[in-house]
Amino acid sequence: MSDPRHDDAPSAPPVRVLVVDDEPQIRKFLEISLRAQGYHVETADSGSSGLEAMATRGADLLILDLGLPDRDGQDVLRELRQWSQVPVILLTVRAGEAEKVAALDAGANDYVTKPFGVQELMARIRALLRSHA
Template sequence: MSPPEQRAARILVVDDEPQIRRFLEIGLRAQGYCVQLARSGQEGLEALALNGADLVVLDMGLPDRDGLEVLAALREWSTVPVIMLTVRADESDKVAALDAGANDYVTKPFGVQELMARVRALLRSRPAGEEGPAAYEYRGLRIDPARREVSVDGVAVSLTRKEFALLAVLARHAGRVVTQPQLLREVWGDSHSHDTHYLRIVVGRLRQKLGDSATAPRWLVTEPGVGLKLLA
């Protein structure tokens, strides 16, 4: 029996310059990758959520929002590897990109072979196949990770970045208990894995904004001493 055919890695390119998009599409397809193109930050986030990707090439300067903002929004619900493209040679900009969650960066202009080497290195370090999260909907609560929108019974709910990030993590694991240390690491970072008071504050605000109750939960269930669960 012949071995199963390996799926081509999927690369999402987010860049507003047509020449760069075309250059990258040709180069990546020549290496056997599946390529999806996006012209703006919002278009890129929606493409990732709807279609998934194994790696994202993200431009720092986009027409609708700064690349770092797009990266921050993406990191609220995805761990997909990201290579930032930047025309800025200043070291502080590169450090800012890495601190925001980028895995690597390439300064424009760049050679296609340099980029391909970085793509191969990141793909080798990660199992292929991260899927973008589907929108969560249950008992009137809807969470759309791509658009960063939350509504209850059709009415939009305004959440802070941390409130949304916490809800997005729970939605990704809907129906299962997510432990307190895991929530703290994913939302606040590794150095805050024991700061459970952060969770109490944010969960309290979430329940108030969603109209949920700790004693008779409609969506958010607390497992005392363990973690939280979003009903599904």
């Protein structure tokens, strides 16, 4: 019987995740957690740098904070949706229903409030990637 770890079939490239959050601790925590799950991770600390990274290098999934220093995350999302349908998970402290509804209507695929459980976030990522495969 063959060992699946030594299969000669080419493996799919790792899923590329872009994390856009102005909090260095959150970026680092997500980077470590996502890499441990086999994802390729890039980070950005502002809306402008996140949009630039998406435009130049792309990603398979975007994790986006709403409270960014240079512009609101919903503005970033609306601009992104003009040219990309990449799946987007919003990760934010904003927990009000009106904020969630507005963000989902603006094009977010999912909405997770801080503080969050990393296992739940990973499950949401897997579910979102399955639905966009």
